[in-house]
Amino acid sequence: MLLLILLALPLTAGLLLPAARGGRCPVVAGVLAAMGTLVVAVAVAVERPAGQAPLLAGVPAGFGVDGLSAVLVVLVAAVLPACLIVAAAEPELRTGRFSGLMLVFTGAMLATVTATTLAPLLMAWEVMGATSWALIGYRLDDRGATRAANVAFLTTRTADLGLYVAGGALLAGGAAAMALDDTATLDGGWLHLAVAGFVLAALGKSAQLPFSFWLSGAMRGPSPVSALLHSATMVAAGGYLLLRLAPALEAAGWAGPLVAWIGVVTALLMGLVAVVQDDLKQLLAASTCSQIGFIVLAAGTAGTQAGLLQMVAHAAAKSLLFLIAGLWLAALGTRSLSGGLRGAAHRHPAVGAAFTVAALALAGLPPLGLWVSKDAVLAAAAATSPALYAAGLAAALVAACYSGRALWWVWQPAPDNGPHRMRVPMTATAVTAVLAAAAAGAGLLVYGPLSLHPDPAPHPGELAVSAVLAAVGLLIARRWAARTPAARPPTPWLRLEPAARRGIARPVLRLAALLARADDQVLARVPERAAHAVLTLARHTDGHGERAVEGAVSGVADGARALGRAARRPQTGQLHQYYAQASTGFILLGALAVVVIVVR
Template sequence: MLWVLVGLPALAGAALLLGGRRAERAAAPAATAVAVALAVPAAVAAVHRPAVTAPALPGIPFGLAVDGLAAIGVCTLVAVFAAVVVFSAGEREGAGGRSRYYGLLLLFAAAMLATVTATDLFTLLMAWEVMGATSYGLIAFHWRHPRTGSSAAVSFLTTRTADLGMYAAAGAALAGGARGLDLGELAGVSGPWDHVVAGGLLAAALGKAAQLPFSFWLSRAMDGPSPVSALLHSATMVAAGGYLLLRVEPALAATGWAGPAAAWIGASTALVMGAVACVQHDLKQLLAASTSAQLGFVVLAAGVGGVAGGAAQFAAHAAAKSLLFLVAGLWLARLGTKHLAELRGAARGHPLAGTCFTAGALALGGMPPLSLWAAKDLVLAAAEPPGLHAAGLAASALAAGYAGVALAAVWSSPAPAASVRTAGGAGPGDARHAFAERLPLIALATAAVVTGALALPAVGHAWSLLLGRPGAPAPGLGEAAVSALIAVVVLAAVMLIGIRRGVPAEAAERRGVRPLRAWLGLEPAAGALVVAPVLAAARGLAAFDDRVVDRAVTGAASGVPRLAGVVGRRVEPAVEAVVAAVATGARGLGDYARRPQTGQAHQYYAQAVTALLVAALVFVLAGAVM
């Protein structure tokens, strides 16, 4: 079942990509069937915890296994993937490039499933590479749009730069004696290689999770299709960074510095990117910044050893954020905008989507008794020292703030101009496929609500046992009450102000907080160091290819007919004359050779005597000379 879990989407995705236009009509049904069918091997793997290996490199196998953490990752991923594929089947009906879209989605899902079940760095690296390549293709799906291509390049190059840390970690693990690059043995790598391993994995994870200073790439990734954002930036690509740190938490703790570094970076990202989210006027940008902030809690949990809380945050965030991105995509298709000011009244005009969006936003803001309220409390229960706990509470307040910003916008009374606004992309297909769009929203909204059961002591204890962490820190009644009060007060205040005075993000822009709205201006700095040099090198190589290699090949191809003409006019006649002369000479020699062949015995005898006399003369002369 574990091979099926990873192999089925990989084979289906490859078939759709290779099928090209011939697979266009079958792409959506095939992808939907695969996404739904994955529930069976996922459930079996979560219950029976299989482990498989295959020979790869000498002494380094290709290994997959499911433990408690991987079971949570697999089930979360399969659920979100199915929701995104079903939603896409309704939204993308009639759109071109379906085989490429669904093929990349399936390959990406296969790579992510391999990532969460990998048992060694070799397998993890393979899955990590495929995940990065397919994410580039998905973000750049609308590649004819000039900004989309550059955004995909910025996202890809930024994360790939951070991914170099994983290669450094693999090399250091081999040097430090980690047999087979097993992830479970990284904590026992001998010094000083253990510091290189921890640092490399930390860099790779922070890059993928869009943590500071890598957060800016997530803003550019929003130029991809909304269902792609719902998948990549909820339970998969971005979440993979936090998941990796949870997986290698013992290796971080063994160094003495990597764990605290991860915790403080996660807390700082939750604070700073929470502030960035609060001042956005674009809904997808708000959700993107909140993704970076929310995953900061997962990174914080990995740094303090709170694997149970980090896994809860991972799963709860996946449900809430994928829901919010899908609703944002639906409104973008219906209303033709993602600007908060132009989305005023969107929830009123689309009641089901508005209700689901509200459930997701309230969960995102940490409202009790919803999922992320319970998950954040599990994370903060393990957060020490007190300053780290205080930073987490402040980040929770900001989460309530940006959730309130979004809710205030979509529930405000629509502006007069917005009341007659219609979608550019609405059509008959919307009604025909409404069920395919609504079902995932209802399922994800339900998950975002019921996951709050983690706050119940019995459920939290069972969760810790599932992860093999009995006795994991749990929030007390007072801590839960404080976090709930913060969320309720902040979210209610922001919504009240937003509904009465307009979108808070617009007011913040007027007060001059442009650096926050521009994601702290991190992209220009990183672009000057990494993105711009690589793209400049790529343009230079492309020019060299066009001006040197291509011209050389073209020149050689055009020179062949000319050379053939010269050979035909000048060389070939000379060669023909030589051949004719040789033939004439051969015929002449043949004539001379036939003349002695008369058939008369006395002539043959005379010829033999003549030959003997010539031979004797040669010997006499040779002897005289000697």
């Protein structure tokens, strides 16, 4: 029952809210529904219920909460009300459509993390993709946002085809219920095919290389959308799926190392992309790809608890940073660090202090949350491969550089011609303070009731090395922040989108045009020629066959009339003729009987 309430509450409220009139009503109703979802999520995390419902013949819809999904359920439900409260500071977001989409998206995400079989996960995954498209393109008059929503949707949908491949492999391999835990038990090629499908879908949803480019355009959406989708939900869904399937990755053999290297390379390269971004939201987006890369690295090295800890710490810090970026955009009308955001922290010290805590946490500075989680991931990498560990340390250094660069700009002296003070609602300020505390203390979860104890745990020496690297990265950023060449917007991230257009979109379109031409010039002629043959046969039948049929019918009729005339001849009405006819008949019958007896 608790699971049903958890899923039904945000979905039902989200479907009803678009009918609400503007003003405070949809905002208040959305926040109340979000808070109610959070309360139910906490109860679900404590009780950890599980159950199944019939869906198709032999294919149940399974839902359940365990140690992994319990953390995600609370995390997703906790970020939602914070995003809705801060979104109320922007007049264009005080609508039932916005609150409803956010609630439906959250309901789909909750269904994704609690699904234990592939069928409901796939349905929730699709709803999540559709609502993310609507949220990124929320501003209907912004063609850039609409295009970005289309790119994000098509890119992730392309990768999502892997889930259908995985489902087919599960069925063919004998896992008729399509339980996610059954993936590791498949035999032979079905195991490798299912794992390949899951990995493809997860990398696309989490914006890992080579799919990272869609997240850049997604920043055209409202900042509260970015805070929800790109901190704890959509991009985290891929990482969660890989953590859930870590035993299957290990069973496949090749999948674990591949996933680990994709994660660490994404963390390093997208961190370098973040370093040169002048647009704050672009910096945060690239850093999201980078930080999610650590979660993917943990999944590839069987560091499930470390990856989960990283997911929580990153969600707390990144949701706060995105929300503050939205507040600054609404107040100052810019996202440029070297432009209007120069000195933004001075104009509202409370928000600036929260931004500082989150940025330092993102840099991995002790004792903040990401310092512990990142080192837990690196400890799992070190136990697998020294090369992975070294690449992870390099990515951690880069993370400190881009975090420090953002801090340096927002704490510079504010220009004289800029606004002296920002207008930020008290409710939004309170939310930033709560999230700052969460970002600072996320590392304490290793000692809390959730028991997120990474195995292997980082050694004190590894923690010290990581702390030194974070400090060095911040010092580098402080010295070179103003000299770092900023990318000119909208410079593509590593030119991945143009490469995708040339390497995938154009060949697919050309193939589609070729197939359409073949359909028009080859396949379409088959029914045309068949139709022509039928018409020719019809004309032939009409010209010749009809006369033959009419002649045959006329012949039958003439024969019937002749037989009728012959049958009337014996009917003379004279008794002696009838007697003669009967005698003839009896003689014939007697002769027939004699013949039969003789033959026998």
